[in-house]
Amino acid sequence: MLRAIALPAFQDNYIWLLGGPDGAVVVVDPGDDAPVQAAIARGLRPVALLLTHHHADHVGGAARLQAALGIPAYGPDDPRIPVEVTRVGDGDRVEVPALGAGFDVLAVPGHTRSHVAFHGAGHLFCGDTLFSLGCGRMFEGEPAQFLASLERLAALPADTAVCCGHEYTEANGRFARVAEPDNPAREAWLARVAVLRRAGQPSLPSTLAIERAGNPFLRVDQPALRARLAAHLGRPPADRVEAFAALRQWKDGFTG
Template sequence: MLRTIALPAFQDNYIWLLAGGDGACVVVDPGDAAPVFEAAARGLRPVAVLITHHHPDHVGGVDALLARFPVPCFGPDDPRIPAAATRVGEGDRVGVPALGLGFDVMAVPGHTRSHLAFHGGGVLFCGDTLFSLGCGRLFEGTPAQMLASLDRLAALPGDTVVCCTHEYTQSNGRFARAAEPDNPARDARLAEVDAQRARGEPSLPTTLASELACNPFLRVDAPGVRAAIARHLGSEPRDRVEAFAALRAWKDGFSG
């Protein structure tokens, strides 16, 4: 039985582990090696490392981790990725024999130009592309690229377990209420999140079905979201790319 484990790092990051019953685990986006070493001291055993993108809070611990655990490491074909990583890209499949599963590699540009997601065993490691109730900022990609990437993730099975790498759900939820005022499913999700955070628990992972019901960035075609975007812009967006671009720009400046 596989289990997802969120290791807190920095201010709001999660380093994800996908672990089997014997303690073998895949480590995803280790921006800091120390939390993984602490998990290893509790009996977990890294057998592979996956990297979604080059930002330091996702790769900063890779070299130290591989020095102690010399396991296969996979990441984007980008010179900003640690040299020890095997470069993979769209359509590749990464096998993890110790867990008896493989991950399909998906190119999801937008947050960065070389961003990857890994999908396998019913779990999605999406880095900073998709957040619960939100999506990543467009540091290197275009709105059209990010929308296409989110559309690809949205097409995965609804029961996919979504492992995002930042604890942004409550702040995203405040924007989601502005972007789609009438969404009971979203309100129920936020009530659940508030209870989780009050207990000191992560709001993650989530499921794709929940995000499809609640996340305005996956609901850019929903009438309530379109109406809110039109009110914000003062005019109807010409198409769904313009609608998404307006939604992302609105979120960038949102302080509610």
């Protein structure tokens, strides 16, 4: 069975490793190579790089790792990615023989126009598209596009481990409590997260079951959330796309 390891980087990033007992791992979104080099010193053996999008905090260490290790890299077709990669897009599959596993590529535009996610071996590496109890900022996409990307991820199996690019769960939870105050499932998750964080552990991975139950950006059709949006806007949202757009804009300015 493959196991995911979250390597902290920068202020709140995670570089993800997925591997088995023999030490072979795929490395996902290495914004910095130093944490990966430290993992190598502990006996782990990177065999491939997976890149979800072009932002420097996700790809900044990829070129150095590739040069040092001579391993393949896979990422979206975007010239802003500063490393030699095998370009992958929606519907492609990346096979990693050293792990005995493969990853389906899903196009999930919204945070960036070329963002992809990798789904395989029971894990979802979603970069900055989906966070626990939140989603990424909409830098290059449109609301309908971003909502479709999130719902595509949410439709994957409920027990899928959600491996996000940042440790934002508690901050997202504060907004989620305002957007949908009465949500016992979310509160149960946040209680668990608080225990993990007090112990110095990552809150991640989450699961898609947890996110469906508690993430407001996957719950734009819920009556209680729609009522809160109507109060915030001063009128009901015209449709579910406007509800998502209003929710994202509300979160952008939220300081709680």
